[in-house]
Amino acid sequence: MRPTKTAALLGNFKGSLFSDLGASAAIGTALGTPQFVAELNDGFPAVPNFSSMVPAGHTGSMKLFSPSDIVGVFGAVLYGQSGKPGKKIKDRKVRRPDGGVNMRTLTTTQSASIVIPVRPAICN
Amino acid sequence: MQRFRGFAASILFAAITILTDPALSGAADPGTVIPTSSEASDQEARSGADLQPLQLWKEARHAHQRDERQRSHRWRRPNVLRRRHDRSRERQGRLSRAAADGEHQGIAVSPNQTGYVVAVAIDFDTGVPLDFNFLSGQAAVVLPNKYRATIPAIALAKLTADNVLSDDGTLAALFLAGTPEAGSYSTVARVLQVTDIPSAQDRTATLVVVNRIGGA
Numbered sequence: 639m640r641p642t643k644t645a646a647l648l649g650n651f652k653g654s655l656f657s658d659l660g661a662s663a664a665i666g667t668a669l670g671t672p673q674f675v676a677e678l679n680d681g682f683p684a685v686p687n688f689s690s691m692v693p694a695g696h697t698g699s700m701k702l703f704s705p706s707d708i709v710g711v712f713g714a715v716l717y718g719q720s721g722k723p724g725k726k727i728k729d730r731k732v733r734r735p736d737g738g739v740n741m742r743t744l745t746t747t748q749s750a751s752i753v754i755p756v757r758p759a760i761c762n
Numbered sequence: 763m764q765r766f767r768g769f770a771a772s773i774l775f776a777a778i779t780i781l782t783d784p785a786l787s788g789a790a791d792p793g794t795v796i797p798t799s800s801e802a803s804d805q806e807a808r809s810g811a812d813l814q815p816l817q818l819w820k821e822a823r824h825a826h827q828r829d830e831r832q833r834s835h836r837w838r839r840p841n842v843l844r845r846r847h848d849r850s851r852e853r854q855g856r857l858s859r860a861a862a863d864g865e866h867q868g869i870a871v872s873p874n875q876t877g878y879v880v881a882v883a884i885d886f887d888t889g890v891p892l893d894f895n896f897l898s899g900q901a902a903v904v905l906p907n908k909y910r911a912t913i914p915a916i917a918l919a920k921l922t923a924d925n926v927l928s929d930d931g932t933l934a935a936l937f938l939a940g941t942p943e944a945g946s947y948s949t950v951a952r953v954l955q956v957t958d959i960p961s962a963q964d965r966t967a968t969l970v971v972v973n974r975i976g977g978a
Contacts, residue, residue, distance in 0.1 A: 646976030672977070675876060678959060678968040694963035702972055703953040710938050710950035712916050713972040718908035719965055738903065738911025741956050741972075746949035750938040753978040754882055756889040756931060 645672035646752075649709065653702035655684045657691045665702065701744065710750025713741040874906075878973045882936070883920070890927065891934055891945070893920040909969050918947045938975065950975050 651674060653665035663684040667674070680687040692698040704711065716738035879901075883894035899915035924944035926935045940949035960966040 644977055646974050646978070648972065648974045651972070672974045673876065673878065674970070674972040676970050678970060679962045682970075689962055692959060692961045694961050696961055697957075698959040698961075699955065699957040700959060700970075701953060701955050702970075704974075707952070708976070710952065710975040711954060711972055712951055712975065713954045713956075713970065714903075714911075714913050715956045715959075716903065716905070716909040716911050716913075716969040716971070717960070718910075718967040718969065738909070738913055738969075739956075740913060740916060741951075741954040743951035744953040744955045745951070746940070747952035748939045748941070748949055750950050750976055751978075752880065752936045752938070752976050753933050754880075754891075754936065756884075756927060756934050758889045759884060759886045 646709075647672055648674055648711070649704065649706065651702065651704055653700060655688070655691055655698055655700045657698045658696050661686075661691055663687075663691045665700070702741070703745075707747050708749040708751075710747050714738055715741060876971075880975070881915075890925050891920060891936065893923045895919045905969070908967060918950060921946045921948065 648669040648671065651665075651667050651669055655663040655665055663686050665682075665684045667683045676682050678688050678692075680689050682688050684691065702711075702713065881897060881899065883892045883897055884890060885892050895917075897915075897917065901913045901915070902910075903913055904910045918938060921940070921942050922944060926937070926945035927933065928935075935945050937943070937946045938948070938950040939946050954972065956970070959968055962968070
């Protein structure tokens with residue numbers, strides 16, 4: 639084994655976006671980083687784009703995966719307020735949907751691995 | 763005595779090359795169907811390898827602010843403040859070393875960087891991974907634009923007490939295979955799902971974060 643140098647990259651990453659109207663969109667990116675951070679808007683790599691898939695008053699769901707079996711992933715979704723917050727502090731507190739959740743696991747891989755350095759613990 | 767330590771990978775928001783393919787919308791799920799008895803779907807933190815997203819930029823920013831405060835007041839209590847200053851730098855240095863994956867690359871964690879932390883239970887004296895499946899944790903994520911949440915760590919259990927080490931004993935391989943073999947942990951997700959995504963036109967923003975677990 640060679641020394642630990644860097645985290646593995648996500649590489650090609652795919653997925654599907656579904657709306658509650660029954661439509662589906664393809665998601666596909668090539669990522670040169672181990673972490674993918676993207677806001678769900680029209681800049682999100684989905685075809686058709688996000689706003690046409692999930693219009694106002696509707697909801698959607700999404701699956702994300704790598705085509706490679708050696709890629710183990712975990713993910714989270716954070717919620718915020720996209721529009722300008724209300725002028726009153728009370729309004730902002732009530733209407734702001736803060737929070738986040740870990741993504742649910744649909745399937746798992748048995749081929750992921752990670753190499754860590756072995757050193758005695760440094761304590762105080 | 764048992765202790766654990768973690769290492770992190772620092773990753774920036776990078777330019778994303780979009781490769782769209784309409785045929786992907788019908789793509790089937792790859793991978794192994796998760797068994798109902800598996801802990802992999804259980805997002806309660808309760809095991810040997812805690813995987814959690816973390817805002818490293820926040821830690822770096824706070825360390826910088828601490829240093830600035832201490833620097834401006836050092837003339838009052840030089841001894842105490844110098845010690846605190848050194849500790850904060852040491853803590854920041856640990857994160858930076860972790861981000862550089864073992865002190866090799868010297869990448870510092872700076873503002874606007876995000877990343878994740880993998881914490882592994884190890885033997886205090888030897889540093890080898892332990893089957894100590896009682897770690898738990900959470901990350902308070904605060905992004906500079908409108909997102910803030912507390913995300914629980916995702917736990918993976920070490921399945922045996924045996925390890926797979928390099929010939930010189932300086933590296934350990936963790937296999938997220940779910941099999942009762944040396945160095946094996948429970949399986950990790952390959953396909954992720956999120957439901958009830960609100961519309962961006964309803965004044966609700968949604969941020970998706972996906973991290974790959976791996977590296978050598």
